[in-house]
Amino acid sequence: MPEYIYRAVTKQGQVVRNRVEETSKNNLIKKLKHNDLLPIEVVQVSYSSRKVKTVRRNVIDIDDVMKTANSASIFQGNAKVKPTTKEKINLLLSTGQKITTRDIIIFTQNFYLLKKANFNNIHALGTIINSTENLSLRGILEDILAGVEAGEYMYTTMEYYSNVFPYIYINMIRVGELSGSLTNSLEQAVKYLEDTSTRTRKIKSIVLPNVGQFVAILVLLIIGTLFVLPQIQNVFNQMGGGTQLPGITLWFMDFLDLAMKYWYIPTGIIAAIVGGIIAYINTPKGKYNWHLFKYKSPVFGRLIFGIDFSRLMRAMLLNLQNGMRIQEALEVSKSVVKNYVMLSIIETSINNLLMGGSWIEPFENSGLCSSMEIEMLKIGMQTDLSEMMEKLLDYMDVDIQNSLDRLMKVLPEISYLFVGILLIFLVVVVLVPCITLYMGDWLLEGLGY
Numbered sequence: 280m281p282e283y284i285y286r287a288v289t290k291q292g293q294v295v296r297n298r299v300e301e302t303s304k305n306n307l308i309k310k311l312k313h314n315d316l317l318p319i320e321v322v323q324v325s326y327s328s329r330k331v332k333t334v335r336r337n338v339i340d341i342d343d344v345m346k347t348a349n350s351a352s353i354f355q356g357n358a359k360v361k362p363t364t365k366e367k368i369n370l371l372l373s374t375g376q377k378i379t380t381r382d383i384i385i386f387t388q389n390f391y392l393l394k395k396a397n398f399n400n401i402h403a404l405g406t407i408i409n410s411t412e413n414l415s416l417r418g419i420l421e422d423i424l425a426g427v428e429a430g431e432y433m434y435t436t437m438e439y440y441s442n443v444f445p446y447i448y449i450n451m452i453r454v455g456e457l458s459g460s461l462t463n464s465l466e467q468a469v470k471y472l473e474d475t476s477t478r479t480r481k482i483k484s485i486v487l488p489n490v491g492q493f494v495a496i497l498v499l500l501i502i503g504t505l506f507v508l509p510q511i512q513n514v515f516n517q518m519g520g521g522t523q524l525p526g527i528t529l530w531f532m533d534f535l536d537l538a539m540k541y542w543y544i545p546t547g548i549i550a551a552i553v554g555g556i557i558a559y560i561n562t563p564k565g566k567y568n569w570h571l572f573k574y575k576s577p578v579f580g581r582l583i584f585g586i587d588f589s590r591l592m593r594a595m596l597l598n599l600q601n602g603m604r605i606q607e608a609l610e611v612s613k614s615v616v617k618n619y620v621m622l623s624i625i626e627t628s629i630n631n632l633l634m635g636g637s638w639i640e641p642f643e644n645s646g647l648c649s650s651m652e653i654e655m656l657k658i659g660m661q662t663d664l665s666e667m668m669e670k671l672l673d674y675m676d677v678d679i680q681n682s683l684d685r686l687m688k689v690l691p692e693i694s695y696l697f698v699g700i701l702l703i704f705l706v707v708v709v710l711v712p713c714i715t716l717y718m719g720d721w722l723l724e725g726l727g728y
Contacts, residue, residue, distance in 0.1 A: 281323050281421045283307055287316035302425040305439060323418040378416050378443050384472045386416065391465035400427050400461075419443060432456045447471065447590065450614040454594045457611055458601040467593060481687060489694030496701045503709035504528075504535055511712050528708050563619075570619045574647055578689055582682040584647050587616045589675040591625070596668045605664075606632045620645075649678075 285307065286296045295316065301307040304321055311318050386407060393403035404424040411417040419440050426436040434453040437444045448468055455464025508528060538545065559565035574584045594612035595605075603611070606629055613625045627641040639660070643653045652671060659667025 281418050283321055283323055285311065285321045286319040287311050288319060289317075290315050302429075303422040303436070305422070305436070306425070323415075378413060378419075380472060380476050382413055382416050383444065383448070384469060384476070386411070386420070387465055387469050387472065391462065391469060394462040394465060400433065416443075445472075445475075446617055447615055451594070453614055454597060454611055458598045458603065460597045460601050463597055467597075471590075478683065481683075482690065485687065485690045486694060489691070489698055492698050493694070493701060496698065496705055500701070500705045500709060501535065503705070504532055507709065508532060508712060525707070525711055528712055531708050567619045567623070570621075573618065574620055578686065578693075582679065582686060583618075584621075585675060585679045585682060587618055587621050588648065588652070589672060589679060590615050591621065592668055592675070593672055596665060596672065599665050599668070605638055609638065620647075 281303070282298060282300050283304065284296070284298045289295060299307065301310075304323065307321060308318050389407050389410075390403055393406060398406070401424065404420060404427060408417055408420045408424065411420060422439075423433055423436045427433060432453070434449050434456060437449045437452060441449070448471065451464050451468045451471065452461070455461035458464075509532075560569045574580050576583075591612055594615045595608045598608035598611055599605070609625055609629050609632075613622060616622060616625075624641045624645050624647075628638040631640060632638050637660075639653060639656045642648045642656070651674065655667055655671045655674070656664075659665075659671070
């Protein structure tokens, strides 16, 4: 059973601290509140290595907490309870282990394989927990298992760990559990995590080197302008003859001097603009417009919409194959998307169904779906919707891959453009004066400058 160290405030305002065992973090918080203690912090510190499965209970009497609670400290107001060395080591180990995407992928793959072998959720989770080396992930899985043994769905506990499980991942599990097709949802979740990880690695491999070059050239430009060029100008002044730095170089030097002298003005303007944009995006209308911009942006728009729409259709297909009506399938499946534009389209589709209209019409009127996707859905309504949606998903997978390939070609071109412009500016502003100083004007005059 997981062990926790908690800090809480009593009704009298005293801070108390203790170490207890509990089936889950959520249950401990509920019991602390029920005992008139307001939790400040609850941290898992260790997990028992069980060779024999013990009986779990998701809800126990509050007396179980008070048996291990230091009640003397509570009533005497002794809030300064020092942790032992072992507690400090366990706390350091448990909080220091980061849960990576790879850990989630391995867990999902193992869970999928066990479900295919007809393991129930409790047996599958217990098997995986015993082989999980990451203490942080193991504690979360213990918490999920406790909820499942108490009759809860897995996704209800996962929602408390949104920093570990992605939003889409949780809702894929939710769709699988509610539709009775968890094995298929796990397969989709593995594919989603692997595709996302691969896509992220590809984009990073293109963007990061070019961003590094851009930053390095920018730093070189600023350092050269601030420290090297003034020295070159002094040499020109000592040589006489009225030789001056190029006009663009003098302009950039003056610009940097003004920027350093009045740095707070552009900083304030930029901060105000960024703050205004963030505040607008946090409003309902602003968030809707921002999500609409994501779908209609020239480079990434088609890819982002294709991924969301494909995810929605895949979730609907699972629900339809498990006997749900279209309206119910839409209602359950809408949780797999987070974009306000897509959610508004889905809500309009549900309302159309309630009024006896077509659920496909809102997607068609949005102008975001391709004509092929709409036509395939219409044909599916006249023949076999589930079968046609499978073909639609195959078509969309190819379309998403093509969009990703185009993106991989466009990103280097964009990054090379910015790096090239900055490099030309560096040559003109910094390198031309250096060439003039050390080689004279004859080389530049021969080149027509």
